[in-house]
Amino acid sequence: MSDPLRVFVNERAVDVPRGAAVRDAVRRHDRALADLLEAGAARVTDAMGRAVDAADPIRESGAVFRVVVSARRGPAPLSKAVLRRWPKVELHVHLDGCLRPVTMLELARAQGVRLPADTPEGLADALSTRNAHSLEEYLQTYQYTLSVMQTPEALERIAYEFVLDAAAENIRYVEVRYSPLLHRPALTLTQAIDAPLRGIERATVETGTRAGLIVCAIRTLPPETSLDLAHAAADYRSAGVVAFDLAGAEAGHPARDHAAAFRHAAAHGLACTCHAGEAEGAQSIDEALHVCGAGRIGHGTRLGEDPELLAEVVERAIPLEMCLTSNVHTHAVARVEAHPFRRYLEQGVRVSLNTDGRLMDGITLTDEYHLAHTALGVTPDQLKQSLLNACDATFLPEADKVALAERVKAELEDLA
Ligand SMILES: [Zn+2]
Missing domain, CATH: 3.10.20.30 (Beta-grasp domain)
Structure with missing residues (x-):
């Protein structure tokens, strides 16, 4: 080595x-x-x-x-060291895509689970999605992280370390998502929601960085399963779960099949977001908004294919949680220079920058700010605009949202 x-x-x-x-x-x-x-x-x-x-x-x-x-x-150009000091907010990141390789190895050893490598560097390399050919192939790497996340202790530790890592790059608030459905049958849905909430709470006390949990239904699982999850999540509405989401292979698995789960979540006061417009076109975004009632869109990369829908998204101020590097790895865009993030920002869409999967994509949120700046020519003022978009698009109560935006603005001014 x-x-x-x-x-x-x-x-x-x-x-x-x-x-x-x-x-x-x-x-x-x-x-x-x-x-x-x-x-x-x-x-x-x-x-x-x-x-x-x-x-x-x-x-x-x-x-x-x-x-x-x-x-x-x-x-x-702004360096990563400067961007790392910026206060930041993140809306779209998967807990099971953000494990520390060292932690994975420790958990695997203790649990007798086999992983594709036995050093932290080897593991980071084996789980890298930079050579994936599609969203489906990208998603396959998650089987390895999930394989060591099947006990309450492991889930708690991983959530705890995730918030510590976010705090270390000056993220002040993060909405982190995962699917409690993928921890069954080892855990009940309740156990699979309680455990990360404990980890988040512990890390928030230590760092001051707050985190909300988003639970994801999975497109390829039966709609009844999504409804079960919506029922379980609704019980945690004021206990740390901030929203309901639909994730997984998009092509051939329409969001409309899971509309009943979205309806239940919304009827019980949960906010809703939905992965859409990543592996499928604008029609998928249309369905997420109009059939499932999503208030935010995960990715939304292909929104521009439908100018009328884009105009509606601007008009209704629907936030897009965009992920540059992940979109390159899943081939939602051919190369980062072709990513529509800056174009949408200039067209008035409420876009924000997010990582999706830090381990699998080999990035931090700071890296994504730097990439938008250097590869897409997003100016420092535009980066700040997208950061304030993120504050405004959080699923926090209104007063907390305003306080977060004020804090971020004040910290940015102090750095200037
Ligand atoms: Zn995602």
């Missing part, structure tokens, strides 16, 4: 130890160039010309970096 990684900086091979950052490789290549980089007078890109943050860890041998000395055109 201690073999160095061989990467290329401006076409010259450089060996760096595992765990090294891009800036370390540049320094080994050329000290003067590294000094320019630190002074903001040079930038790094990957082989495709996409911006790379100098603090990024080097993940694999063979990576290609180019250091370009810039004749300062406009301000330097």
